[in-house]
Amino acid sequence: MSDVVLEGRGLAHSYGSTRVLDAVDVEVRAGEIVAVMGPSGSGKSTLLHLLAGLLRPDAGEVWLAGERLDTLGERRRSERRLAERGFVFQFGDLAPELTVEENVELPLRLTGVRPPTARARAHEMLDRLGIVEHASKRLSEVSGGQAQRAAVARALVHTPPVILADEPTGSLDTTTGELVLEAFVAAAREQGSAVVLVTHELRVASWASRDVLLRDGRIVGGSGRPALDEPLAEVTG
Numbered sequence: 001m002s003d004v005v006l007e008g009r010g011l012a013h014s015y016g017s018t019r020v021l022d023a024v025d026v027e028v029r030a031g032e033i034v035a036v037m038g039p040s041g042s043g044k045s046t047l048l049h050l051l052a053g054l055l056r057p058d059a060g061e062v063w064l065a066g067e068r069l070d071t072l073g074e075r076r077r078s079e080r081r082l083a084e085r086g087f088v089f090q091f092g093d094l095a096p097e098l099t100v101e102e103n104v105e106l107p108l109r110l111t112g113v114r115p116p117t118a119r120a121r122a123h124e125m126l127d128r129l130g131i132v133e134h135a136s137k138r139l140s141e142v143s144g145g146q147a148q149r150a151a152v153a154r155a156l157v158h159t160p161p162v163i164l165a166d167e168p169t170g171s172l173d174t175t176t177g178e179l180v181l182e183a184f185v186a187a188a189r190e191q192g193s194a195v196v197l198v199t200h201e202l203r204v205a206s207w208a209s210r211d212v213l214l215r216d217g218r219i220v221g222g223s224g225r226p227a228l229d230e231p232l233a234e235v236t237g
């Protein structure tokens with residue numbers, strides 16, 4: 001279908017001689033949230049890194065908005081990464097020496113948004129995630145949960161068409177975790193972003209439109225849920 005934004009076809013990946021992902025097909029459409037679930041070590045993060053273009057597959061293809069990503073040169077891949085995607089990774093890649101707001105502004109500044117506009121948009125997103133009062137603190141001065149929300153703010157602030165998140169609520173309590181999940185739902189619903197969310201928590205996956213279940217590097221199942229245009233209460237149960 002034409003609204004597939006991100007697609008992995010026959011993806012395989014090995015670390016050394018150990019094959020950790022094999023023959024994985026996944027499609028993500030505009031406006032949907034796909035939860036990637038599975039036991040520890042089943043290959044969830046590896047799949048996300050392949051879809052992100054941060055790892056190259058040993059076999060298979062990654063397509064982003066009609067363009068094959070895995071064969072692009074590094075420069076073009078990183079341009080597209082910057083402009084078109086938002087990432088939240090398990091081991092945060094925010095800059096500790098910058099403030100929270102400077103970190104969140106980064107994707108906007110790098111794509112030419114003027115400083116006052118970038119700051120206003122960063123604050124709006126930080127407010128939505130309940131950490132605007134920490135905006136001017138250095139990242140090294142905030143808690144792990146606040147840093148995680150800053151990473152989410154940075155991933156969403158430039159309204160990218162694709163958002164990839166690895167355990168984005170991992171160090172959050174239920175209430176702040178829900179703020180984060182609501183922000184992902186808004187990105188999918190209001191901006192039509194395609195969202196891939198790695199999680200091992202059923203509670204988190206219940207916010208997704210559907211899930212994909214990995215075991216030992218292969219897709220062993222998945223299920224659909226009501227589309228995101230259903231009322232949220234029905235989606236979350």
Ligand SMILES: Nc1ncnc2c1ncn2[C@@H]1O[C@H](COP(=O)(O)OP(=O)(O)OP(=O)(O)O)[C@@H](O)[C@H]1O
Nearest residue numbers: 015016020038039040041042043044045046047200
């Ligand atoms: N850089 C690496 N070098 C070698 N092996 C790796 C590397 N990264 C992951 N692995 C191995 O690949 C397998 C899949 O790892 P991956 O992180 O993708 O799983 P996961 O499902 O995300 O796990 P978790 O839920 O624990 O984060 C695991 O057996 C892991 O030990």
